[in-house]
Amino acid sequence: MIGLDQAIDIIEEGLLVVYPTETVYGIGASIKSLEAVNWVYEVKGTPDGTPFPVAVSSLEMAKEIAVLNHENVLRRYLPGPFTFILPSAGEFGWQGTIGLRMPDSALALKLIDSVGPITSTSANKHGSPPPKSVGEVTVELPVMSGPPCRFAKPSGVIDLRGDEPQVHREGPIGFELGHWEIGT
Secondary structure, eight states, X not given: OXXXXXXXXXXHTTOOEEEOOSSSOEEEOBTXXXXXXXXXXXXXXXXXXXXXXXXXXXXXXXXXXXXXXXXXXXXXXXXXXXXXXXXXXXXOSBTTEEEEEOOSOHHHHXXXXXXXXXXXXXXXXXXXXXXXXXXXXXXXXXXXXXXXOSSOSOOEXXXXXXXXXXXXXXXXXXXXXXXXXXXX
């Protein structure tokens, strides 16, 4: 088990850590290190080209990597157990899109605030159940000590690239918009 300061040092060295969120434990790597991101694919056994969500600690940080369509929706639901699919900004993303996540976890947000945007994929082998507590982590990486995940279910995935949101995966809490609340 490692603490926050150790996790910061490890990610800044271009390595990977497992960190707690409110949904499941995730693998964190700096998205600025292609080598580290490729290592996440290797650790998980994920097919190449399958995109990983990216975790940020603020909407200001999000603007560095994504075009914030429907910012009012993001302000309403983040931080929280959602991944929003948005157009990517700059060099990051996959085929012009990016999955944006802002965990509702003080520890995760402190980590991300210190190191910048990181990968936000569950800390398990591809196709296996995601870990909801430290004891369920099976990947061979340094693990941050933290509480069990409060929702213990992967984040909901909502596509905000179009005029109306499209729910791709239901998460631990519902995603609802009032009558045409989507606006700007």
